Amino acid sequence: MRMFKTGITLAALAVIGAGAAFAQGIDDPTREPFYSALEGKRVAFVPVAMGFDLTEGWAAGIRSQLEPLGVTFEIRDPSWNTDAGAQAITSLISEKPDAMVIHNPDVQSYARLLKRAEEAGIYVIQVNMNSAYSTDAYVGTDYVGLGEKMAHRLIDECSPDNGGSGKVAVVQGVLTAAASAYQMQGISNVFADHPEMQIVSNQAADWDGTKARNITSTVIQQHPDLCGVVGFWDVMDLGTGAAIQESGKDIFLITSGGGNKTACDGLENGTYSEVVSYDVPGQARDIATMIEHLLQHGQAPGSVKSTLFSPLTFMTKDNIGPGSCWTLEGQN
């Protein structure tokens, strides 16, 4: 009995003690490894250029997620100059930041450098435009899949079975960019099984709105029964849309982009019929999360490769609302 009492008392004391400990809170064992893995780390970003919605959006998103954790985030802006970009990466390799975020202007230029960077012990994350070499992570659009989906939308709108003429035009960006080459591959994959669809024009406008506009007006003149146009970037396709609006014809224009407010504006005022958004703030979060993950698991760079394809949203005038698109700080 006595022993029993002692037992009860001890148990009670233990419960009270534990309760006291809970009242003060206990340490979360995941915090220390997380913060110490990130504190004082350096991340460098080499975009194709700053100064447009995608790169500004990624930079803002990565910065806001990582800087509060004590990570230094720096941008090397080659301003559309591939050589300057290659130099920036080369000098980064010798400076050895902990991770690099790379936005490739084309599939070849940086491929070897990225391999060297990994060998030098730097994690490499490629964003939205991949190179021929797979690195630790690719975060971005599955362009082949995007091309296939857009091709299906064109078939829905323009195939002779659905009352269209079957004639479509393609306005590409820079031919050697991953976004152009892979997207075209996707479109070709689908159209191979749809002989009724005819690509009457397939031109590169180099991501430039004025070129896109001139090409599109000529194509519309030449093919008055043109039914649809697929453009490869919404910022450039402002020009494509302007040509269509000027012609006064009802031509279906589908394009893709980061889902910035200008895309929603373009849907509202009828410049685009449909915009596929790969959601830049979401991609920024994916990149930052990937960096957190890589810095914590600590395996050698290049040893594990993963791909995070961004979810796609098909936006039309009818399904967008005030929150569908994002804005940059200070954007009107």
Added chain:
Amino acid sequence: MGYLGRPTQEKIVFALAAALCIGFALFLPGFLTANNLLNLVRSVSILGVLGVAMALVVIGRGIDLSLVATMAISVGLTMQLLATGLPLAEAVAIGILFSLLVGAVNGFLIAYVEIPAIFATLAMGTLIYGFGKYFLFQLDVLYLPDAHRYLLWLGQGYVLGVPVPIIVFAAVCLLAHLFLTFTRPGWYLRAVGDNLAAARIAGVPARPIIVTQYMISSLIGFVAGMVTAASVASMNTRIANSTYVYDVILVVVLGGIGLSGGRGSVRNVIVGTLLIGVLLNGMTIMDVQYTLQNVIKSVILLSAIVIDTFLNPRDEQTAQQGDI
């Protein structure tokens, strides 16, 4: 050669353009339609307007490599001001003032500091672009705000079935032609371009004329920029960093305006612009790939220059300083 006279480069290029036109008309269904021809001229009218600006400077024995950068940044500034809610008149006035200021600085550096035009304007172009990118704009592409969509008329509208950019091109050509032919500063400009020392001895205010010519070219650049912005509802300031300014010089030189100054007229620009327009339009209709288009364009341009060199061989007399 008979009544055709000496085969100048202008005539050769015009003949080339005409030959291409006939070829395309015969073999490309849809080329020789009123709509396509209007579209053809519309697509190069901005290039033509810039060509006129460049021609005025080149006739005055200068060159303006900052033309495209000034156009992009001054019009970009106007777009930005519109977006912040400034009324149209003020935004446009500030854009014009900015471009005139750049022109004046160019002219001052060239006329008074006596820096060669090619270096002064090359440096100014980079400076202006950098200034815009660093101090003025957050994004490369500046959008025309929805409240001012009526401005699109300038780039997308029609007057009596003719696209407005073509009318702007025609008006700029006419004004420039009148300026060169009937006004005193116009005569002076040609005199300064032909022989600076002789013009000065004859009493021409050479330095103010040089400053004026760069201000005029910047101003015309602003007009071209507004049409560009209106036709795609945005201004892509990245164009300042592109090779577009060389296309403009090409139009001028191709049309037969010698870089040695003093020679040429607005007609040369029109001819050069038309050749480029016919080429681009025909190749787009044929769906020739962009890279191949560039190759074909360069080959035709080179052959025009080669033919000219054979027909009008250069010698000690005709080759002048500054001739490229």
